[in-house]
Amino acid sequence: MSEPSHFKLDGEDIPCRPGQTVMQAAQAAGRYIPHLCWHPDFAPHGSCKICVVKADGRTVAACTFEARPGMQVENRTPEMDDHRRRLLNMLFVEGNHFCPSCEKSGNCTLQATAYELGMANFHFDHFFPDRPVDASHPDVMLDFNRCIQCELCVRASRDVDGKQIFALAGRGIRSHLIVNSASGRLADSNFAVSDRAASVCPVGVILKKRVGFAIPIGSRRYDAAPISAEAQPSPPPAQGERP
Amino acid sequence: MGFELETALPSDQPLQRVAIDPVSRVEGHGKVTLLLDAQNRVHQVRLHIVEFRGFERIAQGRPYWEIPVMVQRLCGICPVSHHLAASKAMDLIVGARQLTPSAEKMRRLMHYGQILQSHALHFFHLSSPDLLFGFDSEVARRNIVGVIADHPDIAKKGVLLRKYGQEVIRHTAGKRVHGTGSVPGGVNKSLSAEDRAAMRGEIEQIVLWCREAVELIKRLHLHNRALYDGFGAFRSNIMGLVAPDGALDLYHGALRVRDADGNIVLDQADYQGYETLLTEEVKPWSYMKFPYLTALGPQLGWYKVGPLARIQNCDYIPTPHAEAERREFCDHAGGKPFAGTLGYHWARMVEMLFAAESIERILADDDLEGRELTVQGERRREGVGVIEAPRGTLIHHYRVGDNDLVTMANLIVSTTHNNQAMNTAVREVAKQYLDGREITEGLLNHIEVAIRAYDPCLSCATHALGQMPLEVLLADADGNTLDYVLRDHEHTIRRPPAPAGGIAL
Numbered sequence: 001m002s003e004p005s006h007f008k009l010d011g012e013d014i015p016c017r018p019g020q021t022v023m024q025a026a027q028a029a030g031r032y033i034p035h036l037c038w039h040p041d042f043a044p045h046g047s048c049k050i051c052v053v054k055a056d057g058r059t060v061a062a063c064t065f066e067a068r069p070g071m072q073v074e075n076r077t078p079e080m081d082d083h084r085r086r087l088l089n090m091l092f093v094e095g096n097h098f099c100p101s102c103e104k105s106g107n108c109t110l111q112a113t114a115y116e117l118g119m120a121n122f123h124f125d126h127f128f129p130d131r132p133v134d135a136s137h138p139d140v141m142l143d144f145n146r147c148i149q150c151e152l153c154v155r156a157s158r159d160v161d162g163k164q165i166f167a168l169a170g171r172g173i174r175s176h177l178i179v180n181s182a183s184g185r186l187a188d189s190n191f192a193v194s195d196r197a198a199s200v201c202p203v204g205v206i207l208k209k210r211v212g213f214a215i216p217i218g219s220r221r222y223d224a225a226p227i228s229a230e231a232q233p234s235p236p237p238a239q240g241e242r243p
Numbered sequence: 244m245g246f247e248l249e250t251a252l253p254s255d256q257p258l259q260r261v262a263i264d265p266v267s268r269v270e271g272h273g274k275v276t277l278l279l280d281a282q283n284r285v286h287q288v289r290l291h292i293v294e295f296r297g298f299e300r301i302a303q304g305r306p307y308w309e310i311p312v313m314v315q316r317l318c319g320i321c322p323v324s325h326h327l328a329a330s331k332a333m334d335l336i337v338g339a340r341q342l343t344p345s346a347e348k349m350r351r352l353m354h355y356g357q358i359l360q361s362h363a364l365h366f367f368h369l370s371s372p373d374l375l376f377g378f379d380s381e382v383a384r385r386n387i388v389g390v391i392a393d394h395p396d397i398a399k400k401g402v403l404l405r406k407y408g409q410e411v412i413r414h415t416a417g418k419r420v421h422g423t424g425s426v427p428g429g430v431n432k433s434l435s436a437e438d439r440a441a442m443r444g445e446i447e448q449i450v451l452w453c454r455e456a457v458e459l460i461k462r463l464h465l466h467n468r469a470l471y472d473g474f475g476a477f478r479s480n481i482m483g484l485v486a487p488d489g490a491l492d493l494y495h496g497a498l499r500v501r502d503a504d505g506n507i508v509l510d511q512a513d514y515q516g517y518e519t520l521l522t523e524e525v526k527p528w529s530y531m532k533f534p535y536l537t538a539l540g541p542q543l544g545w546y547k548v549g550p551l552a553r554i555q556n557c558d559y560i561p562t563p564h565a566e567a568e569r570r571e572f573c574d575h576a577g578g579k580p581f582a583g584t585l586g587y588h589w590a591r592m593v594e595m596l597f598a599a600e601s602i603e604r605i606l607a608d609d610d611l612e613g614r615e616l617t618v619q620g621e622r623r624r625e626g627v628g629v630i631e632a633p634r635g636t637l638i639h640h641y642r643v644g645d646n647d648l649v650t651m652a653n654l655i656v657s658t659t660h661n662n663q664a665m666n667t668a669v670r671e672v673a674k675q676y677l678d679g680r681e682i683t684e685g686l687l688n689h690i691e692v693a694i695r696a697y698d699p700c701l702s703c704a705t706h707a708l709g710q711m712p713l714e715v716l717l718a719d720a721d722g723n724t725l726d727y728v729l730r731d732h733e734h735t736i737r738r739p740p741a742p743a744g745g746i747a748l
Binding site: 098100101102103132133135136141207209210211212213214215216217218219 | 304305306308309311312313316337416417418421422423424426427431432646647648
């Protein structure tokens with residue numbers, strides 16, 4: 001008797017293949033698991049923990065945990081979403097996220113996820129950290145106030161651009177994003193606006209200059225539908241194509 | 244004029260202090276303090292406004308393209324004014340000296356929507372209870388709910404006028420409040436045919452209701468002419484933007500100043516040089532500065548801004564119905580600038596009619612659906628943007644570094660321009676109505692009525708009518724409490740034991 005090739009996600013059968021993570025399988029089936037540091041183009045990082053799910057009773061990160069046939073996974077349950085709201089709360093209060101005047105508003109994954117999860121208030125006191133803006137580069141500005149340390153820029157610069165412009169420095173609560181240049185300024189690195197890292201930031205840290213609010217309200221990424229609506233079933237792999 | 248009761252003259256008899264604190268508002272607090280003698284005669288009156296100016300510091304270090312959206316959070320009532328004034332300053336930063344026709348018309352449409360909704364809000368929701376029922380009428384009725392009960396047709400039209408203005412803002416800026424439509428060098432959207440048709444379908448009715456509103460305030464004014472002409476009346480200069488031909492233009496123009504007799508003392512002054520034209524005086528008893536015309540000095544150079552100043556400053560209004568009403572108002576004033584504080588209401592309704600007629604005119608223009616939205620030119624490091632906000636002249640001034648971050652921001656908002664005028668109005672009213680009389684809720688409301696006429700960003704005073712708590716302590720010169728009165732949100736007056744330390748001024 002062969003092993004079943006599905007697992008249960010909130011009671012629904014989700015196909016899975018060997019080596020697929022819970023996140024990958026859910027995404028392929030068009031099911032949304034909230035996430036911030038996961039991106040389909042990059043290796044999973046498992047740092048934000050927003051994708052926390054309960055798999056056969058164990059609390060795990062869906063982006064790093066392998067999907068196993070027959071497994072029971074709890075995703076959008078009140079308990080899991082409550083955990084996620086707490087994590088989002090921490091991310092918001094640790095930085096300076098002023099959505100009302102942020103040009104990323106409406107296109108921001110953090111904001112859209114907070115809306116999706118119904119985060120209506122801040123549970124914790126704000127840290128109000130002092131994080132100066134780096135506007136030294138002629139084409140790109142870094143607003144560290146909004147960094148959630150997802151390391152997507154680190155991965156994109158290292159793995160796609162081959163430049164290693166960004167890194168996280170410090171430990172624990174003092175962790176922060178730095179620029180790998182002698183001065184620490186972006187202008188003194190070999191960063192270019194055409195780099196993959198320039199367009200991968202899910203929040204409003206890495207911003208192309210002089211774009212601002214060019215996209216009107218109503219046409220922004222998350223104006224028409226919530227972030228959960230972005231998850232669409234992937235087409236089946238063509239014959240002979242490696243899934 | 245204006246300084247008579249600012250500071251009490253030396254007196255042989257002890258003076259008692261009365262404080263109305265807070266005359267609260269949206270972005271801070273205001274208070275009125277009075278010094279009275281034993282016979283309750285007024286010796287000193289001061290309107291203090293604790294204006295939070297943090298945005299000038301917050302803007303520093305932020306990218307210039309963020310400013311028009313960020314700085315509009317100064318206000319939830321007329322954010323479009325800040326949005327556009329900042330955009331006009333940033334137009335200069337990006338070298339956009341002339342916007343595309345589509346961009347300029349979209350901005351003008353947004354601005355006139357703002358004027359319409361703000362003026363409607365002020366007149367119908369906030370001031371009409373005073374004007375319809377009387378300044379010292381029954382408190383329980385003197386609010387918008389009372390207007391709805393007793394004058395449902397007036398209240399309904401007021402609500403719908405404001406709604407229409409808000410819809411114009413939504414169609415042009417993306418949201419009714421705090422939109423993003425205006426960007427450095429232009430706008431980020433044009434008007435869809437559907438949105439344009441929706442607005443055009445209603446504008447005829449809106450213009451008609453605005454004409455009725457002018458008739459209403461005119462009727463109220465003329466029915467009680469002595470009160471309306473004389474309440475808080477004082478002479479002053481008036482200042483505002485006018486078009487090159489002297490027409491009323493609330494979006495763009497150059498500065499004109501008339502003196503109290505109506506003579507033009509400054510005309511077609513480029514507002515880029517506002518720092519030379521105006522000086523802001525600091526007084527130790529108020530957190531808000533007192534601007535004056537540098538050439539005339541602080542004693543003679545202060546002025547009024549806002550509707551009452553604007554419709555008397557311009558040579559004409561470029562829409563027919565509003566121009567006819569302007570002429571009638573000026574005829575009533577008798578050839579000189581009208582001095583009565585309550586004239587603001589009449590003037591405000593004339594402007595609301597102008598805004599509605601302007602919306603009608605702009606909506607007929609196909610440029611609104613154009614595709615050329617932004618322009619850029621030679622990058623500059625400094626820009627001043629000025630607009631006539633609902634409450635008066637609004638100045639935004641920025642310097643931007645080569646790295647695109649703002650290094651300096653200076654804002655002179657309408658309420659600041661009117662600081663001396665509002666103080667003078669309060670003094671006149673105190674002299675006229677409180678002098679030698681026992682304090683009552685109705686008399687306190689007279690002071691609020693004077694402040695409210697300016698529609699300042701004392702927003703709780705003006706935009707939360709009937710919600711303003713008041714605390715009044717009457718003490719003798721030795722600090723002994725003579726009377727202590729609390730008025731709560733429901734206008735209930737209580738006389739609890741006075742606080743041991745008195746009320747801090």
